[in-house]
Amino acid sequence: MDxxxxxxxxxxxxxxxxxxxxxxxxxxxxxxPRPGTLGPEVWPRLAILLIAASCLFExxxxxxxxxxEATGFMEAFDREPQTEQAQPxxxxxxxGGVVLMAFYAVLVPILGFILATFLFLAAFMYVGxxxxxxxxxxxxxxxxxxCGILFLRIAYVSLPRGIEPFDRLTDAFFAIPSLW
Amino acid sequence: xxxxxxxxxxxxxxxxxxxxxxxxxxxxVIGLLIGVxxxxxxxxxxxxxxxxxxxxxxxxxxVLLTAMYVSGTYGGAFTAILFRIPGEPIDVPMLWDGYxxxxxxxxxxxxxxTLVAALGGGLLSxxxxxxxxxxxxxxxxxxxxxxxxxxxxxxxxSVVAIGxxxxxxxxxxxxxxxxxxxxxxxxxxxxxxFTFGSPILADGIEFLVVMVxxxxxxxxxxxxxxxxxxKPLDKxxxxxxxxxxxxxxxEIKGMFLRSAVIGDLIGxxxxxxxxxxxxxxxxxxxxxxxxxxxxxxxxxxxxxxxxSAATASVxxxxxxxxxxxxxxxxxxxxxxxxxxxxxIQPGPQxxxxxxxxxxTVFASxxxxxxxxxxxxxxxxxxxVKILDFPEAVVSAYVLILCFIGALSxxxxxxxxxxxIGFGVLGYGFERLKFPIAPLVLGAILGPIAEETFMNTMxxxxxxxxxxxxRPISGTIVALTVTVLLLPFVQRLMRGVWRGL
Numbered sequence: 249m250d251x252x253x254x255x256x257x258x259x260x261x262x263x264x265x266x267x268x269x270x271x272x273x274x275x276x277x278x279x280x281p282r283p284g285t286l287g288p289e290v291w292p293r294l295a296i297l298l299i300a301a302s303c304l305f306e307x308x309x310x311x312x313x314x315x316x317e318a319t320g321f322m323e324a325f326d327r328e329p330q331t332e333q334a335q336p337x338x339x340x341x342x343x344g345g346v347v348l349m350a351f352y353a354v355l356v357p358i359l360g361f362i363l364a365t366f367l368f369l370a371a372f373m374y375v376g377x378x379x380x381x382x383x384x385x386x387x388x389x390x391x392x393x394x395c396g397i398l399f400l401r402i403a404y405v406s407l408p409r410g411i412e413p414f415d416r417l418t419d420a421f422f423a424i425p426s427l428w
Numbered sequence: 429x430x431x432x433x434x435x436x437x438x439x440x441x442x443x444x445x446x447x448x449x450x451x452x453x454x455x456x457v458i459g460l461l462i463g464v465x466x467x468x469x470x471x472x473x474x475x476x477x478x479x480x481x482x483x484x485x486x487x488x489x490x491v492l493l494t495a496m497y498v499s500g501t502y503g504g505a506f507t508a509i510l511f512r513i514p515g516e517p518i519d520v521p522m523l524w525d526g527y528x529x530x531x532x533x534x535x536x537x538x539x540x541x542t543l544v545a546a547l548g549g550g551l552l553s554x555x556x557x558x559x560x561x562x563x564x565x566x567x568x569x570x571x572x573x574x575x576x577x578x579x580x581x582x583x584x585x586s587v588v589a590i591g592x593x594x595x596x597x598x599x600x601x602x603x604x605x606x607x608x609x610x611x612x613x614x615x616x617x618x619x620x621x622f623t624f625g626s627p628i629l630a631d632g633i634e635f636l637v638v639m640v641x642x643x644x645x646x647x648x649x650x651x652x653x654x655x656x657x658x659k660p661l662d663k664x665x666x667x668x669x670x671x672x673x674x675x676x677x678x679e680i681k682g683m684f685l686r687s688a689v690i691g692d693l694i695g696x697x698x699x700x701x702x703x704x705x706x707x708x709x710x711x712x713x714x715x716x717x718x719x720x721x722x723x724x725x726x727x728x729x730x731x732x733x734x735x736s737a738a739t740a741s742v743x744x745x746x747x748x749x750x751x752x753x754x755x756x757x758x759x760x761x762x763x764x765x766x767x768x769x770x771x772i773q774p775g776p777q778x779x780x781x782x783x784x785x786x787x788t789v790f791a792s793x794x795x796x797x798x799x800x801x802x803x804x805x806x807x808x809x810x811x812v813k814i815l816d817f818p819e820a821v822v823s824a825y826v827l828i829l830c831f832i833g834a835l836s837x838x839x840x841x842x843x844x845x846x847x848i849g850f851g852v853l854g855y856g857f858e859r860l861k862f863p864i865a866p867l868v869l870g871a872i873l874g875p876i877a878e879e880t881f882m883n884t885m886x887x888x889x890x891x892x893x894x895x896x897x898r899p900i901s902g903t904i905v906a907l908t909v910t911v912l913l914l915p916f917v918q919r920l921m922r923g924v925w926r927g928l
Contacts, residue, residue: 277620
């Protein structure tokens with residue numbers, strides 16, 4: 249089997265395996281059956297079976313036609329074929345972005361929304377290959393202050409304050425007079 | 429009819445309150461900016477605005493989101509005509525004649541045609557919305573659980589059938605959304621499902637997390653993958669709008685009306701939003717129009733047909749959202765989400781219980797169209813200026829809005845992790861060519877579908893045939909099958925369009 253075909257069918261093989269695992273897991277839901285009423289596993293199992301059937305269909309189709317992408321209803325209305333040149337992709341940037349988001353999720357309860365957001369914004373711009381340092385730090389500060397005022401003082405959204413001593417920064421925003 | 433007009437008049441009065449007018453103005457400006465920015469899609473923009481509406485009055489929030497939805501169908505035309513950048517998928521047909529007209533030295537005229545088309549299509553759509561919502565809602569009062577179930581499935585399966593790429597992928601996407609919505613406590617037995625021992629999953633997964641993650645974070649990751657490598661733009665110093673003359677308008681009045689009607693009809697079909705309206709309308713004009721031979725060479729018909737249909741589709745889409753509670757597109761799914769966040773379930777009862785709010789939204793559409801065109805006419809230069817912002821800066825800001833959306837749901841960092849997870853899932857779906865709209869709609873409509881399905885099974889002693897034997901549900905099942913068969917005639921249609 250060539251590499252391209254393997255890459256094309258792999259998601260459906262994984263989908264089938266996940267569907268099978270979830271189908272089995274849904275049989276472990278604990279409940280007291282009521283006569284004449286379908287169990288709580290019936291509805292999710294219908295969705296799981298639809299996933300499995302679709303995976304099986306697409307898997308078979310790709311094995312027969314050799315990994316060729318299927319077209320949908322909308323392609324029939326295209327006036328000109330897709331001639332857009334494929335752009336180079338950098339998966340490491342995506343990994344960097346996801347890792348950065350994970351760091352944000354870890355740090356935001358500790359540093360608080362304000363500081364974590366400021367650092368995240370700057371770091372994300374660097375991960376995104378943007379190197380105008382003045383703009384990076386200036387925009388990060390401006391967006392953080394804007395979001396802080398908008399969400400903490402105007403929209404009253406409850407955002408993480410952070411632990412001491414970082415919470416003082418969030419508290420500083422509460423010193424700003426509210427709109428309401 | 430007099431009743432509708434009188435309630436609409438009240439709606440105008442309510443709409444003119446400072447808060448509603450402010451939301452209308454903000455919604456239009458943001459919608460136009462979203463349309464202009466290629467990195468932000470219309471649905472993503474409306475989704476990002478949703479967390480802002482938590483503490484807001486429900487009418488003001490729906491006015492804000494609807495204004496964004498309408499103006500988002502117009503803003504992308506600016507960049508499509510001036511820079512050959514379609515801000516939205518809706519604007520792709522605008523490249524064929526709009527951009528070409530611009531290249532021939534008449535960009536101002538192309539923008540003028542766009543403005544007139546958006547205004548005309550939008551006004552017709554607003555009239556259709558006002559006229560059809562109440563009768564359809566009255567009719568829907570006859571519905572029982574089998575009818576509701578099949579109509580929810582009609583909405584879901586239409587989104588699956590009418591799209592790009594593999595039908596199997598769309599089915600998988602929809603089923604994953606339904607499966608996600610079944611996490612948490614089962615509505616009939618109260619038992620836990622798919623919680624894997626996690627207390628936060630016992631509360632279920634909020635559809636907002638799925639929506640913001642898959643659309644917002646996923647889209648940013650997809651663009652990050654290319655290193656935010658959008659090409660630098662040519663400077664346009666004289667961006668302005670030149671309206672068509674009355675004589676020019678008279679020449680195309682028939683096709684104008686035809687395109688707007690097509691847009692409205694397509695909007696009325698759950699699953700078919702502004703993009704489909706825009707493509708189909710252009711395709712019909714290129715096939716049957718008076719100047720079909722000149723389509724693609726920069727003629728007015730190639731601009732008016734897609735734009736008027738795209739804006740006209742909004743009214744149609746809002747009709748079944750309000751009257752039946754069924755969103756037919758990503759944007760209306762988000763608006764449904766806003767209703768649900770405020771404890772309102774759109775559907776036949778909404779016109780009985782919250783008629784003031786519904787008619788205020790109707791009135792806001794009329795006022796919004798006028799405002800949208802005024803802003804589009806006078807503020808085109810500052811609007812396209814936003815393209816000067818570096819993509820990395822805009823994307824970082826979008827991510828922060830997504831995170832705020834997650835943190836504001838339950839004040840729990842777990843939702844932040846979930847949103848990142850759904851962002852990665854959205855990115856994966858994009859990479860593997862799985863559509864995201866069915867996933868989101870599945871997550872939103874899954875609980876309604878399950879509830880109506882279980883109620884039907886309980887009420888009709890597990891008799892599955894009830895969906896086919898009751899007259900209304902049987903008719904909707906037949907319609908659903910027809911829509912599902914549409915992709916199978918694609919080969920035939922492709923032959924027709926390609927042979928133009």
